[in-house]
Amino acid sequence: MATPFSRRTLLTAGAGAAAGLSLPGVAAYAGGQTSRVGFTLDALVLDGGEQVTSITLDTARLGPIDPATVTTGTFSVHAKASSPIPIAPGDVIFSEYDLDRPVTAARIDRRGNIVLDLSYAEGQVGGGTLGYIVSKGRNVQLDLVYTITQNAPFALRNHRPVTISGFQQGRLSNPEVDAFSYHVSGSGMKYRLYSPTSRSAGRGKRPLVVWLHGGGEGASLPDNYYDNETTLRANRGALGFATAEAQKIFSGAFVVAPQSTSFWLEDGPRFAPLILEIIRDLARRHPIDLDRIYVAGCSNGGYMSLKMTTIYPEVFAASVPICGVVASLQPGGPVMITDAELARISTPTWLVTSLDDTTVPPEPNTIHAHDLIADSEMTLYDHVIWNGHQFPGHWSWIYVARNDPSINSIHIWEWMRKQRR
Template sequence: MLKLSSLCLFLLLFSAIVVNAKILSEPLHEEVTPPFAGEYTLVIEGFDWGPAVNKVVLSMGETVKETNSSEFAVYASRNSNDGEISPATASGTRSVVYSYVSDAKGNRTESGEFVTLILGVSPIHPIGSPIQYFRAKGNVWIDYKLTVVQTSSGKVWNTEKDRIMPLVDQFDLNGKFKHSESLTMSYAAFAPKMVKEKAPLIIWLHGGGEGGFDPTIALLGNRAANYASPEIQQFFGDGAYVLVPQAPTFWMQGADGMTRGQTNDMYNVALMALIQDYVKSNSKIDAKRIYVGGCSNGGYMSLKLIMEHPDYFAAGYISALAYGNEFITDAQVQKIKNVPMWFIHSKDDMTTKPDETVVPLYHRLKKAGAKNVVFTYYDNVTDITGFYGGKDYQYNGHWSWIYSHANLARTDFDGSPVLVNGRPVSIMEWLSAQKK
C-alpha cells in the first residue's frame, strides 16, 4: 500500500469519521479535498522556556453561538531551511484545552464568526514552539503550520491569515541604529502611553542565542517582552520605556572569538551610542532613572556598560552573569561599587559557573563597601507555575533570568528579604526605587 504522510493520514482519518466511510484497503492516489478550507490566526506568547503557539483563532465562515473543544483536532508541522529539526519535534498533534466563540483577535464574544482554541503548552512539548535553536544561528523563526479539523462538520482550517503576539505587538520593531558603515544594530522599543512628565527607561540585553536583525527573537527568546506587561509597568508610576537592543551576532564577540572579559568585545561602544541616541530622541525619558540588565551574554554586556559608564545608569539587574570575575580588576570594582545592582544566579548553572563569575564579584563588591548590591542565589531553576512543567520540574540551571522576567526574586545572598524603606520588595519594585 502507498505510504501516506502523517498529515495526509490525519486528514483522511477525520474525513472518514465525518462521512462515516471506511478507509479502503486499496492504494490511495489522491489526497482528500476538504469540504471547507478555512483560515486561522496564530496567537504566540512568551513563556518561561520561550515562545509557544497557545491559541488559534478559526474563521468559521458563519455566525456561531457555542462551541465544543472536543470537536476539534489540531495537527502541527515544523520545518526550517536554517537547519534540521528532529523528526520527534517536526510534527505532531496539539492538545485542545478549551474553546470559545470570539472575534477575529481571540476576544470572547457571545456570538460571532470566529472560534478560539486554547492549546496546551509545556516546556517538554517543543511541538508548540514557532522558533528553533540551531547552534550555528541561534534562535530563529521556523515554518510553523497548523491543520485544524472539526470532526462534527468535516471543516478544515489549513491556511494562516495572521499572527498575534500580544506583548510583542506593543513594541516598535523597526528600530535601526547605524553606528558605522560596517555596523548597524536593530532594536525593539516600548513607550508607555500615559506619561505626564518623565518616565524611567528599562534596558534589556538578550542572551547569546537571540542575536541577529529580528528584535522579535530578542523579545520572545527569553520572555523579555514581559517588561512591557501591566504587572511590571505598574511599579513605575505612569509606566516605563523599554528598550531591547539586538547584537548582530552575540554581545560577547571579540576580535578573536568569544570574550569573557579577557579582551574587549566589539559591540559595547556602539551599544552605548544606541542607548544615548534613543534617550536623546525620547524627551520624556528620565535620565536619572535608566536601568540596564540582561542575561548571560547580556549580563556580561550590562556589567561592561556599567563599568565603562558608572555615572550613566541608575541601577543594573543581571541574570546568569557571564563576565569572568578574574578579568575584573580591583580598580573596576571600586569604580562600580556605588551603582545599585541586583544579581540573580543558580548554583547549578554549568554555563556561567557562579564560582567563576557572580559569587566572587558579589563578595568583592561587599568588601569594597557597596551598600546597595543584592544577590538572589537559587539552588536550581524550577517551574515557577507548578503547572506547565509539572510539580518540581527543573529547567536548565542557566535559565535564572526566569525569576527576573517574572519579578519573583526577593531575597539577598543570605536568604533575607530585600527591603526598601523597611518594606520587603521584589526585584522590579527595588529597581523602580533606584535613582541617581
C-alpha cells in the first residue's frame, strides 16, 4: 500500500534546508530495507515565470541504485501551493493549486540521487512558484508543500530492495537565481547581485546592468512582505543578462536587481536616489566601469528606466525601457513623464514594446517617448511569441531577456555593450 508523506517549507529569502521532521516508520517490503531521505525542489525560470520542474531525492547515501528499477511509476508527486499572506474575503489570487504532478521521467544523476522529472510548460496549471494577488497587484512566493508517495520498491545494484520510510522537503533550488547574492542598501532597499565569474570577465573594470522590475514584483509592506525573490523568479529580465551568452557579449558584467518597497510608479523621484545609492555603493566595492552602467526595466521598471535618465542624465551609458509607462495611469490624471522631460533625455535609449499591449498601450507611452527622445531606437512587435507560445502583449520583456530586438543586424545586447557614457 502506498504511504504518502509531506513536508512544508517556507520559501523565504535565503532559506536553507527545512528543519527536521519526525515521521512514523512504515513496514518495508519483504526482504527490503527502510530509510528516510530528504528531497530538493528543482526549478527553472521560464519566460512566463518560475516552475518546479523536477525533484531530487537524496538517495546517494543508500548505495549504487539499479536504474532499471526506478520508473515513472515508482513514485507519485502531489503539490500544494498557497499564499504566504492572508487573502481577504472577495480577493483573488492566481496560481494557487492542489494537484498531482505527473512524473515524466525517473533517472539517476551522476551523484547517485534519484531525479523525478515533472510535467511542466508555459501556461501549464500547477508547478509555478509565484501567485498573483489581484487587489495588491503583487506576485508573492507561494508556500509549497510537496508530498512524495513511493508506490513500489527500487533496488540497489546488489539486488537489495529499498522502501523509503519518510520524505523530508528541503530547499527550492534554482542555479540561475541562486547565483545572485542577497543584499540590503544603507537606506534599506533590498537587491540581488550577480557577480561575473573569472572565466567570463575580461581584464580591468566591468560593466554594470541595472534591472528594474515590473509593478508586480515590489514589496507589500502592509503585509510585512518584502522577499527579495520575485524580482528574479517572475521573469527572465535580470537572469538574461547573467546567462553565458550575455556575459560573453559584455565580457563579464555585474547585474543588480533592486526591489522596490512598493512599486516604482508610486513615487519615482523618491526611489531614484535610493537606486543610485546602490549603484554608487557597488562601484565603490567592485571593479565597475563608471562609463558602462546600463539601466533596463519592464512596465513599472520601464518607466523607472526613463525616470533615472531624466534625473541623472550623466550616469548611464544606455537605457532600455520596455513597455514603460509615460502617460497618465488614470484618465485625466497627470502624466508620469512629461514631454519636456522626455525631450531632455540625452542617454542613448532603445525602447521596446508590442503593439497588442493592452496594459500599457504603445501609442501614448513607448511610441510617444520615441518621438520625443532624440536619436532613440525603438522595436515594435506585433505579438509576444516565443518558442511557439503566445504570451500577453504586455510581456515584451521576454524579447529583451532573449537578446531578440535588432536594428540593422545589431542586437540589443551588442548595442548596449557599444555604448559609453
